[in-house]
Amino acid sequence: xxxxxxxxxxxxxxxxxxxxxxxxxxxxxxxxxxxxxxxxxxxxxxxxxxxxxxxxxxxxxxxxxxxxxxxxxxxx
Amino acid sequence: xxxxxxxxxxxxxxxxxxxxxxxxxxxxxxxxxxxxxxxxxxxxxxxxxxxxxxxxxxxxxxxxxxxxxxxxxxxxxxxxxxxxxxxxxxxxxxxxxxxxxxxxxxxxxxxxxxxxxxxxxxxxxxxxxxxxxxxxxxxxxxxxxxxxxxxxxxxxxxxxxxxxxxxxxxxxxxxxxxxxxxxxxxxxxxxxxxxxxxxxxxxxxxxxxxxxxxxxxxxxxxxxxxxxxxxxxxxxxxxxxxxxxxxxxxxxxxxxxxxxxxxxxxxxxxxxxxxxxxxxxxxxxxxxxxxxxxxxxxxxxxxxxxxxxxxxxxxxxxxxxxxxxxxxxxxxxxxxxxxxxxxxxxxxxxxxxxxxxxxxxxxxxxxxxxxxxxxxxxxxxxxxxxxxxxxxxxxxxxxxxxxxxxxxxxxxxxxxxxxxxxxxxxxxxxxxxxxxxxxxxxxxxxxxxxxxxxxxxxxxxxxxxxxxxxxxxxxxxxxxxxxxxxxxxxxxxxxxxxxxxxxxxxxxxxxxxxxxxxxxxxxxxxxxxxxxxxxxxxxxxxxxxxxxxxx
Numbered sequence: 325x326x327x328x329x330x331x332x333x334x335x336x337x338x339x340x341x342x343x344x345x346x347x348x349x350x351x352x353x354x355x356x357x358x359x360x361x362x363x364x365x366x367x368x369x370x371x372x373x374x375x376x377x378x379x380x381x382x383x384x385x386x387x388x389x390x391x392x393x394x395x396x397x398x399x400x
Numbered sequence: 401x402x403x404x405x406x407x408x409x410x411x412x413x414x415x416x417x418x419x420x421x422x423x424x425x426x427x428x429x430x431x432x433x434x435x436x437x438x439x440x441x442x443x444x445x446x447x448x449x450x451x452x453x454x455x456x457x458x459x460x461x462x463x464x465x466x467x468x469x470x471x472x473x474x475x476x477x478x479x480x481x482x483x484x485x486x487x488x489x490x491x492x493x494x495x496x497x498x499x500x501x502x503x504x505x506x507x508x509x510x511x512x513x514x515x516x517x518x519x520x521x522x523x524x525x526x527x528x529x530x531x532x533x534x535x536x537x538x539x540x541x542x543x544x545x546x547x548x549x550x551x552x553x554x555x556x557x558x559x560x561x562x563x564x565x566x567x568x569x570x571x572x573x574x575x576x577x578x579x580x581x582x583x584x585x586x587x588x589x590x591x592x593x594x595x596x597x598x599x600x601x602x603x604x605x606x607x608x609x610x611x612x613x614x615x616x617x618x619x620x621x622x623x624x625x626x627x628x629x630x631x632x633x634x635x636x637x638x639x640x641x642x643x644x645x646x647x648x649x650x651x652x653x654x655x656x657x658x659x660x661x662x663x664x665x666x667x668x669x670x671x672x673x674x675x676x677x678x679x680x681x682x683x684x685x686x687x688x689x690x691x692x693x694x695x696x697x698x699x700x701x702x703x704x705x706x707x708x709x710x711x712x713x714x715x716x717x718x719x720x721x722x723x724x725x726x727x728x729x730x731x732x733x734x735x736x737x738x739x740x741x742x743x744x745x746x747x748x749x750x751x752x753x754x755x756x757x758x759x760x761x762x763x764x765x766x767x768x769x770x771x772x773x774x775x776x777x778x779x780x781x782x783x784x785x786x787x788x789x790x791x792x793x794x795x796x797x798x799x800x801x802x803x804x805x806x807x808x809x810x811x812x813x814x815x816x817x818x819x820x821x822x823x824x825x826x827x828x829x830x831x832x833x834x835x836x837x838x839x840x841x842x843x844x845x846x847x848x849x850x851x852x853x854x855x856x857x858x859x860x861x862x863x864x865x866x867x868x869x870x871x872x873x874x875x876x877x878x879x880x881x882x883x884x885x886x887x888x889x890x891x892x893x894x895x896x897x898x899x900x901x902x903x904x905x906x907x908x909x910x911x912x913x914x915x916x917x918x919x920x921x922x923x924x925x926x927x928x929x930x931x932x933x934x935x936x937x938x939x940x941x942x943x944x945x946x947x948x949x950x951x
Contacts, residue, residue: 343447390613
């Protein structure tokens with residue numbers, strides 16, 4: 325569930341824990357891998373991704389009920 | 401189970417700002433520039449909190465170099481817009497007059513307010529009408545405003561939620577609850593500025609059971625309105641509904657950033673204003689007809705699509721640039737993952753849930769009905785530019801007020817702090833009972849069924865009785881297993897107070913006007929022309945009063 329932290333890339337800086345509006349990382353400890361305690365409260369604002377200094381260390385997975393509805397392009 | 405004890409802490413300031421969005425940060429900056437000692441508290445972290453967290457891209461403004469020397473056509477247009485039609489014209493005039501100064505300030509601080517070196521206006525405009533929304537690149541507005549506030553010595557206290565104002569001998573500060581420690585903080589201040597934003601989790605969102613899929617930040621839960629109400633301040637127009645529209649099912653504001661034509665499933669434009677993608681106008685049909693997406697679905701003519709096919713390469717780049725600045729990164733990421741290309745795939749739009757348009761009654765000086773209490777921003781709906789402008793104004797006025805009075809007595813807030821300590825201690829130590837989610841869902845249900853799109857006397861009566869029962873149980877039985885849940889518990893208590901006021905206001909406004917519909921009073925009552933409905937706390941619930949709009 326979102327956000328997803330890549331253990332190998334995360335530098336344990338804690339930026340995402342500090343800035344998340346919804347505090348989905350509540351209970352995370354300093355200098356440890358962030359814990360996603362409240363995944364259902366993520367609003368997909370992307371702030372954690374933007375404030376992360378290590379590219380690819382955090383990404384969001386959109387839950388299926390929030391998938392966009394769109395028209396397919398006509399097949400050639 | 402360990403018995404939880406709430407620790408206490410005291411802090412002092414001349415001006416206390418509650419909420420660190422654009423309004424709160426601008427209020428804090430101006431108050432500090434005026435020489436006041438300022439503390440700003442934020443429920444999250446001002447760097448990325450609230451509805452402007454990851455950006456905005458349009459800002460209502462009067463720019464003399466663009467509009468020419470006459471401001472009045474712009475004032476008239478804004479007064480008719482969604483952000484202005486319930487406000488006195490003098491309020492809108494002050495807003496537009498000050499907006500250019502704010503724009504210049506932001507530009508100096510590094511928030512790009514120009515497009516390729518020029519003032520660019522687009523979106524939320526009907527062909528032939530004056531332009532009022534300045535295009536800007538606001539992706540970094542929150543980090544930049546936070547930096548500017550700190551530069552001026554503002555003390556920022558993050559992760560603290562204010563719950564009650566201190567009212568001993570006038571407004572004397574507020575009591576806050578920490579979101580990560582069991583701690584109550586008493587903020588003593590000579591003046592308070594409320595800037596907590598909108599009122600989002602009142603009605604069910606687009607996805608059943610998915611409480612946080614919302615067009616605006618679901619963390620903004622009417623805390624300011626509820627605090628002001630409990631302290632005795634006036635709320636205004638709480639019964640007037642507001643609805644957003646945007647992509648389905650990924651709820652996000654920012655409709656005006658899309659450059660396309662709203663079309664039905666057979667590709668016929670649903671509005672008369674544009675027939676091909678046009679970056680200057682977008683498609684303004686949904687500005688004057690927000691319920692269109694819902695109506696097309698209900699009548700089987702839908703769905704309605706935002707169709708960007710046929711967009712020029714230049715306009716496509718422009719739209720994608722501004723989507724980033726409007727904070728739509730989550731959606732852009734989803735496009736990439738799903739292989740959605742706006743040049744080929746029309747995106748379905750929907751009408752989102754209701755909230756209230758009204759809020760704390762603040763005038764063009766940011767003053768509320770209580771001396772020493774100021775409010776700005778979406779404490780009464782106005783959008784980003786109103787937030788920045790009236791935040792700035794309210795901060796200056798609050799500093800002036802603070803200089804004219806002595807510091808509150810040392811005992812101020814003792815009683816309210818003890819009362820809040822008891823309330824949260826009980827919630828934290830209770831073993832079983834409803835969670836905040838239960839109460840929030842029960843509230844959403846009664847709002848949607850009894851004062852949703854269909855409103856009448858009998859529905860209001862039945863719904864009010866149920867709401868009051870939920871409210872009693874919430875105060876008595878809510879359980880918070882940790883500090884995070886505790887903040888959500890306080891949020892639902894605030895939402896319940898706001899809901900009670902909305903019920904009372906709907907009961908009083910027995911007429912149909914603009915977007916406000918009473919099925920049992922389907923006519924406009926001229927007696928209410930040029931009037932606003934004021935609600936304030938009485939001994940047994942909300943009291944209502946009609947006032948002239950310019951009072």
